[in-house]
Amino acid sequence: MKEENIRVVNRIEDVRNTVKEWKNQGLSVGFVPTMGYLHEGHQSLIKKAYEENDRIVVSIFVNPMQFGPTEDLDTYPRDLERDSKICKDAGANLIFHPEDKEMYKNDFLTFVDVNGLTEGLCAKSRPIHFRGVCTVVTKLLNIVYPDRIYFGQKDAQQLAIIKRMVRDLNIDVEVIGCPIVREEDGLARSSRNIYLSTEEREAATILNKSLSKAKTLIENGEKSSEVIINQIKETINSEPLARIDYVEVVDNLSMEKVKYIEKSVLVATAVYIGKTRLIDNFIY
Known part of the structure; x- marks a missing residue:
């Protein structure tokens, strides 16, 4: 049975307790990791997760680790109220919206790299990007422990890297890629x-x-x-x-x-x- 309500939590402990309760009821969990300011592309991922799972978690976290020093971390668009409505309308049950300090302690030292796949394409101009992506996705998978995780095909290199990381590290999750969602004139949603x-x-x-x-x-x-x-x-x-x-x-x-x-x-x-x-x- 699907739930219509949606909760926003900031603590890792609250996510784990909620998911544990769902799993104890025999419910499947889908997960959509995002950096927020959601659009129709994100919405399509949540809807796909809704079709294939009993409960849906969406993370909204602008991950500082994947931004270079000259990139748009500080100006990246943020609107939790707007995002929450989009998540609810698409069928999500829980939004994980942590502060930086909740995800990364002051003495954080551990990183996840996928060599080879992270050397070409976007990695040339964003050399630290995929280390940040792999590290935060690994952390999120360890927090949410979903049955399935959903990514858009627009970030094709990211999708390939996550699939390899999950395979190589024996992470028990199904990685699902979803088609690019475009504007009427063909521009990919971003x-x-x-x-x-x-x-x-x-x-x-x-x-x-x-x-x-x-x-x-x-x-x-x-x-x-x-x-x-x-x-x-x-x-x-x-x-x-x-x-x-x-x-x-x-x-x-x-x-x-x-x-x-x-x-x-x-x-x-x-x-x-x-x-x-x-x-x-x-x-x-």
């Missing part, structure tokens, strides 16, 4: 879209346009990564407000670059629109 001016918001559609052209190339038989990458770059560079961080074609599991498409690949790009860094991708 909490950082709020940073875009009206002009930049229009310019940002170039990401999906470039990937759509690349996908058509592949569907028409193109196997050369170099040709595909050049097509994407040419399209993105036609937009004056866009500045490419990377365009890559990599193996969908290992995240290693491939010269020719012979099995499942991830075609991914990161682009600055003004000062805002956006990512997008597709799997073929």
Whole structure:
């Protein structure tokens, strides 16, 4: 039986006690980790978790460990009241909204790294990012102990890393990736879209346009990564407000670059629109 009420808790102990009570009743638990300022993409994850589990936990925690010194930790959008309504409407039962000090003691020393998968793509410009992601997700899994955890495909590298981390560390949870949710004009939903001016918001559609052209190339038989990458770059560079961080074609599991498409690949790009860094991708 589903519950209609939703609680917001700040302490690890309260999450563990609640989940323990659910498990003692034989209920399954789905978990959606977020940094808040939720949008339709997050909402789709919560709804998917609602379909597949008896109880849903959503964490809202802007994890300082995954932000570099020049990144937007202090300005990252936050709105717990708005997020709580979105969580409730999507079917969540519990929101875990801890303070930094609840997650990281002053003498915190332990980190989780996944070597190899964390060296390319977004890791080039955000070198500490995935160590922070892996560490906080491991902590959250140890706090919530869910049956299933849900991530969006927009963060494809993150999803691959989490799947490998869970496998390698024998963590008893099913990792579920969910499709990218897009605006009507194709822009992938992101909490950082709020940073875009009206002009930049229009310019940002170039990401999906470039990937759509690349996908058509592949569907028409193109196997050369170099040709595909050049097509994407040419399209993105036609937009004056866009500045490419990377365009890559990599193996969908290992995240290693491939010269020719012979099995499942991830075609991914990161682009600055003004000062805002956006990512997008597709799997073929």
